[in-house]
Each structure stands twice: as C-alpha cells, then as structure tokens.
Amino acid sequence: MIESSAIVLAGGRNSRMGYQNKSFLKLGESNFIEIVLEKVKEFNDIIIVTNAPDEYEYLGIKIVKDIFPFTGPLGAIYTGLKYAKYDNSIIFPCDMPFVNHKLLEHIAKIAKGYDGVVPKVDGYYQPLCSAYSKKCIEIFGEGLKNGITKIIDLYPLMNIYYMTRKEIEQYGNYDDMFININTPREYEKHIKEDLNGNRDMYCRKIK
Ligand SMILES: Nc1nc2c(ncn2[C@@H]2O[C@H](COP(=O)(O)OP(=O)(O)OP(=O)(O)O)[C@@H](O)[C@H]2O)c(=O)[nH]1
Numbered sequence: 557m558i559e560s561s562a563i564v565l566a567g568g569r570n571s572r573m574g575y576q577n578k579s580f581l582k583l584g585e586s587n588f589i590e591i592v593l594e595k596v597k598e599f600n601d602i603i604i605v606t607n608a609p610d611e612y613e614y615l616g617i618k619i620v621k622d623i624f625p626f627t628g629p630l631g632a633i634y635t636g637l638k639y640a641k642y643d644n645s646i647i648f649p650c651d652m653p654f655v656n657h658k659l660l661e662h663i664a665k666i667a668k669g670y671d672g673v674v675p676k677v678d679g680y681y682q683p684l685c686s687a688y689s690k691k692c693i694e695i696f697g698e699g700l701k702n703g704i705t706k707i708i709d710l711y712p713l714m715n716i717y718y719m720t721r722k723e724i725e726q727y728g729n730y731d732d733m734f735i736n737i738n739t740p741r742e743y744e745k746h747i748k749e750d751l752n753g754n755r756d757m758y759c760r761k762i763k
Contacts, residue, residue: 560664561645562596563636564589565629565684567606567622568651572738577611579650581737583747588653588737593617595657596648599664601641605632627700629684630707634696637688644668649684651737653747659727663687663719671695671714677721677730683707685734 566579566589573581579589586594589604593615596602604612609619620639624631633647644667646660666673667687675682688696692714699710724730735746 557600558598558661558664559600559642560667560687561601561603561636561640561642562599562660563633563640563645563647564592564596564602564604564650565632565636565647566604566612566650567608567632568628569626573743574740577608578737579612581743581747583653589615589650591653592648592650595655595660596646598657598661599646603636603639603645605636624700628705630696630705630710631700633684633688633707634693634700637690637693637696640690643690644687645689646687647684649736652685652734653737654728654735655685655733656727659724659733660685662723662727666717666719670717672711672716674711674716674718675724675730675734676718677724681708681711682734 570576570578580587583591589612593602602617604617604619605622606612606619607622607625609621612619620635622631623635623638637645644664646664648660663673664687671689671691673687675685695710695713704710721730737743737746
C-alpha cells in the first residue's frame with residue numbers, strides 16, 4: 557500500500573455538462589468515479605470531497621463535504637488536505653478517466669519534501685492531477701480568504717516540483733492521458749466515439 561492520501565475531487569457544479577454529475581458518466585461497465593477509485597486503490601487513505609455525500613455512499617469510501625462550499629477546486633483541495641491522514645496527498649479529479657494509475661503513484665513518490673508536485677507541459681499546468689502537502693492548508697486557506705480562486709496563483713508561494721512531458725510520458729501519451737471531459741460533446745468524442753464504451757479498450761489505453 558502507498559503511505560499517502562488520495563483526494564478525489566467530485567463536487568463541482570458540472571454546468572458545462574448540463575448539470576449532470578460527471579462522476580456518474582458511464583465508461584463501459586463502470587462510471588467515472590469507480591474508474592478513478594480503481595486508479596487510487598493502492599493508497600492507504602482515500603477521500604472523496606463532494607457536496608452530495610449521499611450519491612457516493614454506495615462506494616464505501618471516506619466522504620467529506622467542502623468546508624467552504626462553492627469555492628471550486630481550490631476549496632475542495634483545502635478540505636481534502638484538512639481531513640487527510642498523511643502529510644502528502646495526491647489530488648485527482650473525477651473527470652479525467654485516462655490517466656495511468658502508475659503516474660499517480662509516481663507523483664506520490666516525488667511528493668515528500670515538496671509543497672506540491674504539478675505537471676507542467678507546454679506552459680500549461682495540471683493543478684488537479686497533482687500532489688500537495690499539509691503545509692498548503694495555510695497557504696490555500698489564506699488565498700481563499702483573500703478571494704483567490706485559481707490555485708496556480710498561489711504557486712509562487714510554494715516549493716513545487718514541476719513534472720515535464722518527458723517524465724510524464726514514461727506512463728503514457730500526455731495528450732491522451734490528460735483528456736478532461738467537461739461537456740456532452742467531449743464525452744461523445746472521447747468516450748463514445750473513440751472507445752465505443754468498451755472498457756477493455758480503456759484498460760489497454762491506460763496500461
Ligand atoms: N468538492 C468540490 N469539487 C469541485 C468543486 N468545483 C470543482 N470540483 C471538482 O474539480 C474538478 C474540476 O472541476 P471543473 O471541471 O473545473 O468544474 P465543474 O464544476 O465540475 O464543472 P463546470 O461547472 O462545467 O465548470 C472536478 O473533479 C470537479 O468535481 C467544488 O466546489 N467542490
């Protein structure tokens with residue numbers, strides 16, 4: 557088992573998806589949240605941060621509610637870190653079903669000794685497929701109090717290890733893995749058309 561917490565973000569408004577909870581979109585026989593939980597199953601402490609705990613109860617996982625509701629991913633990560641058992645936590649969103657679980661385990665390995673580990677490719681950050689330490693509780697809490705909504709605006713205050721494309725691509729193609737499903741069109745394109753809802757194809761893709 558991995559001695560680190562895994563914080564799954566599953567409490568967004570889902571407005572671009574027409575307010576349909578992305579966690580429960582189907583991919584083969586499973587749904588997104590089940591697929592995400594499979595990726596983090598080796599972590600010793602798994603936490604779902606959401607505002608709709610009832611919907612996730614059947615999963616039998618530790619569920620916590622946002623301490624500051626409607627503050628987006630920054631507030632959700634703040635809450636997750638507060639409840640995390642370990643000093644270092646990996647963060648993962650419910651709407652990125654193709655990231656290889658080995659990349660998450662790699663992120664967890666690097667995390668010790670840094671405030672954060674964040675993929676940064678072609679100048680773009682992936683702040684929600686990352687790791688943060690408990691030291692960030694104070695930084696993120698202050699940020700939220702001061703009206704900051706974007707986590708990346710707080711990076712200058714943190715000691716972050718930025719992962720490069722080369723490092724990430726030991727585990728799969730960056731552009732394939734970091735597909736983020738936010739709209740019905742993206743779901744149609746990446747899940748239904750590319751994969752025909754075929755879970756076996758998905759499994760091959762993340763290997
Ligand atoms: N717990 C919690 N998770 C959130 C919150 N906002 C976003 N997330 C999660 O963070 C990830 C990225 O969310 P976004 O796609 O930026 O936002 P969203 O609200 O899900 O979708 P939109 O309304 O279309 O922007 C997803 O896994 C969301 O479930 C929040 O306020 N609380």
